[in-house]
Amino acid sequence: MNPEMHARPRLAPGCRLSESTASRSPSGKSQQPRILLMPERALRLNGPSLEIVERCDGKHTVQQIILDLQNIYSKAEPQKVESDILGYLALLHERRALDFG
Amino acid sequence: MTAELSNPLALIAELTHRCPLHCVYCSNPLELQARSDELSTEVWSRVFNEAAEAGVLQADFTGGEPLARTDIVDLIRAARAAGLYVNLITSGLPMDEAKLAALVEAGLDHIQLSFQGAREDTANEISGTKSHAHKLRVLEWVKQHRVALTLNFVIHRRNIDQLEEMVTLAGSSSATRIEFASVQYYGWAFANRESLMPTREQVNDSVEIIKREQERLRGKIRVEFVVPDYYAKYPKPCMGGWGRKLMLITPGGDALPCHAAQVIPGLAFENVKDRGLREIWEQSAAFQKFRGENWMQEPCRTCDRRELDFGGCRCQALLLAGDASATDPVCSLAPLRPKVDAILAGINTAPSPQVFVKPSWLYRPNPA
Numbered sequence: 001m002n003p004e005m006h007a008r009p010r011l012a013p014g015c016r017l018s019e020s021t022a023s024r025s026p027s028g029k030s031q032q033p034r035i036l037l038m039p040e041r042a043l044r045l046n047g048p049s050l051e052i053v054e055r056c057d058g059k060h061t062v063q064q065i066i067l068d069l070q071n072i073y074s075k076a077e078p079q080k081v082e083s084d085i086l087g088y089l090a091l092l093h094e095r096r097a098l099d100f101g
Numbered sequence: 102m103t104a105e106l107s108n109p110l111a112l113i114a115e116l117t118h119r120c121p122l123h124c125v126y127c128s129n130p131l132e133l134q135a136r137s138d139e140l141s142t143e144v145w146s147r148v149f150n151e152a153a154e155a156g157v158l159q160a161d162f163t164g165g166e167p168l169a170r171t172d173i174v175d176l177i178r179a180a181r182a183a184g185l186y187v188n189l190i191t192s193g194l195p196m197d198e199a200k201l202a203a204l205v206e207a208g209l210d211h212i213q214l215s216f217q218g219a220r221e222d223t224a225n226e227i228s229g230t231k232s233h234a235h236k237l238r239v240l241e242w243v244k245q246h247r248v249a250l251t252l253n254f255v256i257h258r259r260n261i262d263q264l265e266e267m268v269t270l271a272g273s274s275s276a277t278r279i280e281f282a283s284v285q286y287y288g289w290a291f292a293n294r295e296s297l298m299p300t301r302e303q304v305n306d307s308v309e310i311i312k313r314e315q316e317r318l319r320g321k322i323r324v325e326f327v328v329p330d331y332y333a334k335y336p337k338p339c340m341g342g343w344g345r346k347l348m349l350i351t352p353g354g355d356a357l358p359c360h361a362a363q364v365i366p367g368l369a370f371e372n373v374k375d376r377g378l379r380e381i382w383e384q385s386a387a388f389q390k391f392r393g394e395n396w397m398q399e400p401c402r403t404c405d406r407r408e409l410d411f412g413g414c415r416c417q418a419l420l421l422a423g424d425a426s427a428t429d430p431v432c433s434l435a436p437l438r439p440k441v442d443a444i445l446a447g448i449n450t451a452p453s454p455q456v457f458v459k460p461s462w463l464y465r466p467n468p469a
Contacts, residue, residue, distance in 0.1 A: 012277060014211040018158075018340020019184060035158060037186040039211045039249045039278055042110070042158050096277040096323050 002086045007100040009089055010058035014039055015097045017053065028090050038097050048073065051087055058101055062089065106392075108156025109382055112185070113349040113360075113433045114145070116162055116176065119169040119192045123229030123464040124217065126255055126290035126297060128360045129165065133468035138353040142172045144374060146179035148350060151378035154181040157348075160185040167351070168195040174207045181208030188213055190253070192231055193239035201242050212247040213280070214239060219266035223259060229464040240274040251278040256307070256329075257297040264310045271322060279322055281311065283329035287361040287416055287467045296460035304332050317322055335406060336413025336429035343391035343415060348382060356381045358388055365425045381404035391415050395428050400434050 003009060011017075018035040033046035036053055045053055051072060055065045066085050070078045092098040118133040140148075149160060160180045167173060168191055180187045189204065190213045199227045216236060217224035224233035243250050252271045254260070262268075264281065268310050271279045284290050299307075308328075315324045330337050340347045349357045355370040356378070362368060371385045382388060390396065394407060401412040412418075413429020421430040422437045430437040 012249070013247045013275075014277075016186075016210070037158060037210070039188070039213075039251055040159075042186075092318050096320075 003089050003093070003100050005061065005063045007062050008058050008060065009065075009093075009098050010034075010101050011053070011056050011064065012038075012097055013071040017045075030098050035095065038095075041095075043097075048084070049088065052085055053092075055100060056089075056092075062086070065089075103131070103467045106383060107345060109152070109348045110157060110346045111159045111161060111348075112148075112152045112157045113161045113163060113347060114148075114167075115164060115351050116145070116167045116170050116173075117165040117350060117352050118468045120164055120166040120192070120465075120467065121169075121230060121300050122166070122192050122217075122232060123466065124255070124289070125227060125229070125293045125462045125464060126257065126284045127465040128285070128288060128290075129465065130361070131162060131288055131292075131361050132363075133466070134352045135469040137469070139170075140354050140373070142175050142179070144354065145176055146183075148373050148378060149180045149183040149185055151373075152348075153185055154384060155379040158186060159188060161188045161190055162192040163430045166192050168200070174203050177204060177207040177209050186210050190365040191215070192228075192232060193236045194230075196235075196239050196242070198242050201246065205246045205248050210246055211251065212243060213253050214243075215253045215255070216267070216270070218260040219254075219263040219270050223263070226459070226462075227259065228259075229462070235444070242314075244275045248274045249276065249278070251280055252276045253280045253282060255284055256281050257284045258299045258303065259297075261299045261303045261307050264307055265314075268314050268318070268322075268324070272318075277322055279324045281307075281324070281326045283327050286331070287364070287420065289463065291420060292463045293460070294444075295448070296462065298331065298445075299329060301332065301445070304329060309432070330414075330417075330429075331445060333431060334433045336410050336417075336432045339414035339417070339429075342411040344382070344388040345392070345411075348378070356385065356387075359414075359416065362387065364416055365419050386392065391425070398426055399426060400436075401428050404434065441457070 018037060033044050034050055036043040036045055048069060051069055052065060055068060062087040066082050069085060070081050073081055089098060093100065117139055119136060136236050167189060177187050187209050188211045189209055193214050214236065217227040221233040225231050254267050286294050288398045290297060311324060311326045318324055344358050349360060350373060351357060354372045356373060357370055368387045368390060370387050371381045397412055401407050413432055415425045418427040418429050419425040421440060428435040430441050
């Protein structure tokens with residue numbers, strides 16, 4: 001089930017990113033992989049997956065997350081960025097790592 | 102070997118063997134450690150730091166009942182400060198509203214609340230104490246907090262017919278995860294095996310129900326099910342492989358590769374009071390003993406599945422085959438599988454293996 005564009009995804013209770021010690025490059029890209037900690041599981045995130053999860057803060061809408069990533073990954077095809085993000089958010093939701101507020 | 106060795110990912114911290122419950126399948130060893138032998142707050146805090154430095158991501162606080170430790174809030178705070186994700190595996194019995202708020206405030210990430218059944222009479226019989234009603238109150242309190250909740254049901258012959266009621270119970274709570282864990286037959290459960298092992302018909306029915314509920318609850322609650330391995334075709338990859346992912350620390354500080362490892366004769370365990378965690382992980386004889394493949398016998402040694410299940414469980418091999426290096430006898434390829442089939446035949450041909458007669462349980466006592 002794909003999320004609505006105006007939904008504001010937020011990490012579910014008990015799901016959080018490991019502390020970051022990394023700095024950011026001028027483009028805004030995260031420099032180091034981080035780990036999404038959740039009950040009985042851990043996911044290593046880097047690149048786009050990390051950019052997405054960092055924005056799942058209950059403030060960004062799905063639409064905003066898509067626009068942000070289309071800007072960061074401006075060489076990628078915008079339509080492909082959008083469909084990848086929607087698929088990834090749906091997967092995290094199914095794993096109960098994400099709530100759609 | 103050390104060069105290709107992976108980091109431990111989770112630390113199972115058995116904080117105490119004290120417990121208000123007396124469950125007939127308790128995973129604690131038959132010889133329980135006394136309160137006077139328990140590690141101090143300071144030593145546990147050091148262990149959490151060493152664990153994080155060794156690459157551990159998650160700490161599972163268990164017991165016994167971890168809430169029996171009066172310093173539980175400090176321990177959670179120390180583990181979080183070390184950078185670990187903190188799971189609390191609890192009966193919920195020593196919990197009240199103020200205690201719960203303090204645990205969450207200290208940084209608790211996830212509560213795994215155990216239930217012994219969906220009905221009060223079954224649950225109280227299995228736990229040997231009146232515990233069920235209080236757990237229902239705990240479920241209500243947890244709703245007030247931002248913390249992950251898993252309901253854990255240990256499944257066996259006398260409650261496997263309540264799966265749908267258990268799902269309903271979870272649905273009325275804030276749980277995002279249900280764990281149906283079939284009894285594993287070690288220690289107390291091994292002693293009570295004749296009364297706990299489900300029938301084949303029950304197992305087949307339960308697999309259907311679980312599949313249906315997993316589909317129905319997709320996106321709401323994750324339903325996880327650990328199959329009873331005596332009925333399986335292949336053994337479980339016990340602990341994700343010996344010395345590959347997990348470390349267990351006993352209340353007194355012994356570092357074990359799994360809950361039951363003390364049943365294996367000839368293994369010497371090192372203690373976190375004497376040696377650093379990473380050194381123990383990399384060098385201790387007990388962790389080396391069944392790491393990798395060199396210890397394997399046939400048919401494991403040349404089996405295509407040896408990197409999937411690592412030969413199954415060493416403790417089960419010891420208990421059923423009398424040899425910890427043997428292929429886990431629950432494997433359909435194991436030379437001793439007929440022994441497991443004979444045990445199951447006994448269970449499935451018994452005249453009335455169900456619920457009319459209360460078994461004479463061997464209850465787990467409390468340590469000194």
